Amino acid sequence: MSEQSFAFLPLSYAARPPRVVLVAPHDDDNWVGWTAAGLARLSRVWGCSGSVVIPSVAVTHPAVKRCLTRFNPDHVLAYAPSWATADGVRPGTIDGLMAGRAATAGGEAAVEQFEEMLRKEPWNAPIVQEAEAAADQLRELCGTNRREEHVQSIHLFDADDMRDLTSLAAVTRAGAIGVPRRLVTTVEALAYAMHVGIGESEAEGQITARQWQEAAARGNESPLLSQLHPSALEDSRPARSHEAALCVAVSRAFQRREPVIVLGDRPEDFALAEVLRQIRGVVTWIPWAEPGLNDMWLFSPGKRLLVTSASLTVDETRQQIEEKWQKRSVRSIQPEEEERPFETVHPEAIDIDHPLMMVLKDSWDQPRSLPVTREPDGTLQASLSLAVEVPNGLDPDRHRWQVTLTAPSHPVPPLPALGSHAVIAAGQNPWETFVRAADGGVTYWSHRFDFVPSGASLAGSLASPRLAWPGIKSTLKVAVSAQGADVRPSPAGKRAAITERLLGSRTALEDLAASPGWVLLRMFMSPAVPGGCPMGSWWKLKSATVLSWEAIAGLDDRGWEPAARREQVDQWTSQGVLRRGLILGCDHCPILEFYPLSEISQSYLCRRCGGTNQLTSDRWRPAAPEPRWFYDLHPAVLELVKNDGDVPLLATRFLRSEPWARQALVCEEFELLVDGNPCVEMDFALATAQELWLGEAKKNDSLASTHRKRKEEAAKLLQGCALTGAAGLLLATARNQWAETSVEAVKAEILGRRTAHKPVPRVSLLTGLGTSPKLVPLTL
Structure with a gap:
């Protein structure tokens, strides 16, 4: 185009419902009650099956922040409860306020009227204001409905507002049911309500802790919901089911994902499980530590689990899941022969790509x-x-x-x-x-x-x-401008852009770097006559090195047939990569120069002295009855070849052969500037539907020659990712592996940035470019 x-x-x-993050107020003494209140309000919104409620205290947790950013919500809203909801979570809230109004003028009827009005008004306590502040912070992180921009809504109140979010009842064709609100007073009840939602209906009897645990472990497969709503219609669906919202969940992941279990009874554990459910699908929150019979539902035959926690260390998480595994009630073989069907991981090690x-x-x-x-x-x-x-x-x-x-x-x-x-x-x-x-x-x-x-x-x-x-260049410019920085093409990037324009596309340029044509182009920068060139077919002039067809045909590449080679040279000539012309001398000064075909006529002017010459047999070289055609290489292409421009091209070519990056947009080398001064050069950028990656490509296996320079280079590369908002850094080399000193320099810089609470991208190592490329993530 x-x-x-x-x-x-x-x-x-x-078409889809809006994705919402609802930030709920937090109270250390009753965080479950406030989270349940937020979940109850969210359960009445169309799209609640694809939205999340997060306790305000959990917004800043690193693992939760990481997942919320990937969740990419349409709206980040602070939950604004009414006085009636506040009185339900904190019994006596309204009575405490009304106690001082009993003796006021107006009588009992006026007091009742005031209380009725009060119950519908927003409750603006300090914990609500803290939730609003946490929501503001999350809006900045996710870049959505920020206050300083044109926003649609920043609160979700208890009363429905058709102008903003649509209520679930207005859309669903079946009855939407959930756990009765008054029953969600424990972490076990909340763990089950997370799956099905919370409703306002009543239920008979009480539910034991054991029943809640079994229901939470079984998730949507639990029969508890039908027990809570025995009179519900057959077509009724849980409020948080996709079916109730007339929706389906679409996955763009390339392989089936393991179910996740989140252990721990803290708000951040609930928040982590809640948002991971929207990214990966099958996630279970287990807030009880004591092993019991209900844990048997976690371990199904042939199902591999990932076990994590936001509040527990990896060792503490491993100990808890081991105890549940050892004390489960159903065993098929002897314990010493059994393979653990789970893996304990840090939450940041969980794959959250393709939500x-x-x-x-x-x-x-x-x-x-x-x-x-x-x-x-x-x-x-x-x-x-x-x-x-x-x-x-x-x-x-x-x-x-x-x-x-x-x-x-x-x-x-x-x-x-x-x-x-x-x-x-x-x-x-x-x-x-x-x-x-x-x-x-x-x-x-x-x-x-x-x-x-x-x-x-x-x-x-x-x-x-x-x-x-x-485009990716515009994306980079917008991303860095948000950080007060700027971006511009580097000299190498300009050369690559010129070559891409000559060839017609980035794909054609990458294919050239992987073809025998690149070896042919290197002949134009050879310091001596390449082997196989007939005498007089290769000339090194003052301004350029030129080759005749005989030199090109003499290149030793048996897999590149002469007919195909001839066709390629003709194509390059028509594109401007090569220029066809003659080697001509001057009758007035002793100089030989290459003259492109477009400048040749019966008479021509000398490039050096401007003298007029006639195109006669004593002017062309080599001496022959008729002149021989030669080819010179476009200067920008020559510089690209001379500076090993094939290495980043081979890197992006390989990456775009991977399933996750086949349709990626690629940008050639560029510089990032801070306060107008160059900060770092990146060899390429790669944008997918999921994220932005930056890359550094080397012909050798080292970032620099000394420890100090390697450390500085690693710091610059990671800072470049931070400035652009890139999710990952790719280190590519033509060698079979990166030098250990360079890898250690990158690891040290990652640990330093984590300690300083600075953003850290994922890092992957790409080796063997041009021979047997291999891509592996860098692990600490």
Whole structure:
């Protein structure tokens, strides 16, 4: 697609409920009660099966923050409970306030009227304000509905508001049921309610701790819910089930994931389990430490488990799960012969790539297309808006939804910095709706948020913005500008960009680096006559080295047939990579120079002295009855070859052969600047639908020659990732392995940044470029 030319961009359309993080107030004495209150409110929202409630105290926990960032919510809301809810969690709250009003004027009726009104009003206690502050902090981390920007909502109150989030009852076709609110007073009850949601219905009798534990361990398979609601209709569904919301969970992961068990009874343990459920799917929170018969439901035959905790150390976690394993009631073989079906891991070691995406059933992966133009930085600008549409099963007057558009050929990493300004087309009204990068593409709120007149038509009330899919260069610029930094192409990056433009695409440039053609191009920088070149077929002139067809044909590569080689040279000549011409001398000064075909006629001017010459047999070299054609290499391509430009090209070529990066966008070498001064050079950037990676590629196996320089280089590379918001750093080399000194320098810098609570990217080592490439994660 040429610059400023129209083309059609294939898209995938999906409609879905908004993803919400609800930050609940926290009270050390009754954190379960407040979390349950938040979960009860969330259970009434359409999309609660794909949303999470987080106790405010857990927002800053590193493992929870990591997962929440990957969760990429549409809204981060602070839960604002009513006085009635507060009185339910803290009995006597209303009585304490009303005690002073009994003697006031107005009589008993006025007091009752005031109490009735009070029960519906927001309860603005200090713990609610702390939840609001925690929500603000999380908005900055996730880059969504920040107060200083155009936001839709920052609170979720107990009363439904159709203008914001749609209630579950307005959408579901079946009765939505959950654990009765009054029963959720223990961590065991909360562990089960996390799976099914919390309702306002009543239940007969009491539930024992053992029953709660069995229900939590079995999750959605537990028969407890039917016992709590014996009169519920047969088609009733748990409030937090996808079926109740007319939705399905879509996974883009490339392999089946292990179920996760989270141990520990602290708020951060609940929060970790709650958000991991939305990323990985099957997650169970086990807040009780004592082993019992109910633990048998955790260990199913053939099922491998990952066990972790946010509050316990890895050793403490391992001890607890070992005790549960040893004291389970069902055993098939002798204990000494049994293999443990679980692995204890640190929460940061759990794979959270490719999170689940909850979408409206039958309204996802629908093909669409838009005419777009391509900007010089690779950004795609939509020329038109998609026609507005209402998904099946929804009503635009009663329901609100998210529209998500992804372009498989042009992924957009969900960076917090990619707000509405980066993903709307030039000239689009930025206040029409709420637009941001999400799910590898662009998402926006279904309804217009600017002025909508009363009685507006469907097209007038639904949003239909013109969108943009930023190129990777634009993505980098926006990301670093959020950190007060800047980005510019390096000299090597400019050479690679010129070569890419000549060849037509990055893919063609990468393929060149992996082909015998790269060896041929190296002949143009050889200091002496390459072996196999016939006499007079290779000339080193003052300005350049030139080769004739005889020299090119003499290259020893039996796998590259002469006919294919001839075709390749002709293609390069038409692209401008090679220039065909003659070696000509001057009758006025003693110089030989290469003259491209476009400059040759019967008479020509000497490059050195400007003298006029005639194209006669005494002017061309080598001496022959007729002149021989020679080829010189484009200067930018020559410099790219001379500076081992094939190494980063081989790295990105291999990476884009991996399933997770096949459609990745790639940027050539660039510099990051802080306060106008160069900070670090990166050899490439790679953007996928999930994240942004930066890379350093070396022909040798070392970052630098001395310990001090290696340490400085490692610090720069990790700082570059922090400035761009990159999730990972790739260290690539043509050698079979990286030198241990360089690996240790990177590890030391990672540990130092962790100690200083600075962001640390994942690091992977790519070795054997050009021979047998291998990619492995760096482990500490």
